[in-house]
Amino acid sequence: MPIPPYVSHLRTMIGQELLWMPGITAVVLRDGEGEPGSPPEVLLVRRSDNGAWTPVTGIVDPGEHPHVTAVREVEEEASVVAEVERLVWVSAGGVVTHTNGDVAQYLDHTFRCRWVSGDPVPGDDEATEAGWFALDALPEMTQRFRDRIAVAVDNPRDVRLGP
Structure with missing residues (x-):
């Protein structure tokens, strides 16, 4: 996974120690098969670093x-x-040790997005696959x-705060 230049610079100073970063999760939805009224589908990517399927995630640039x-x-x-469409959840995730050994923790902003x-x-090169998945057939x-x-x-009326 490419590391943003400012994070690379910080890593030269702190090594692999815990780094707190703002991040996002984009939950992109569309009507199933692209047809209005069909059950929604969600966009997922298979991460190249660990092979996991996830919604799109990323680090907020300064x-x-x-x-x-x-x-x-x-x-x-x-x-x-x-x-x-809107912010639906703000939460602090747990500590993550990335495959390269870097330790991070993220303040996640989860957004409901429309295709x-x-x-x-x-x-x-952050993803090896990308596709639409029915909500009842997630990988x-x-x-x-x-x-x-x-x-x-x-899509709750209020933004969910915390875990």
Whole structure:
């Protein structure tokens, strides 16, 4: 996975120690098979670093608004144009040790997004596959990503805070 230049610079100073970072999860939904009224489908990517299926995720660049990050990451990772509908959840994730040994923890902003255009294909080296999945036929994935998808689909009136 490419590391943003500012994170690489910070790593030269702190090594692999814990780094707190703002991140996003973009749960992109569309009507099933692209047809109005069909049950929704969710856009997922298979991560190149660990092979896991997830919604699109990413790190917020310095000075970038998280909703802008969501749209940018969807296009970069899955070659899909999406539009943010709303923020649905803000949560602090657990400590993660990446495959390269870097330790991080993320303040996640989960956005419900609407598909605008494009067929999902990996757009960069962060994903090896990208595709639409019916909500009742999701591939194996961690519970935290299933929960983020469920909250985005439920589209609660209030933003969920915390775990």
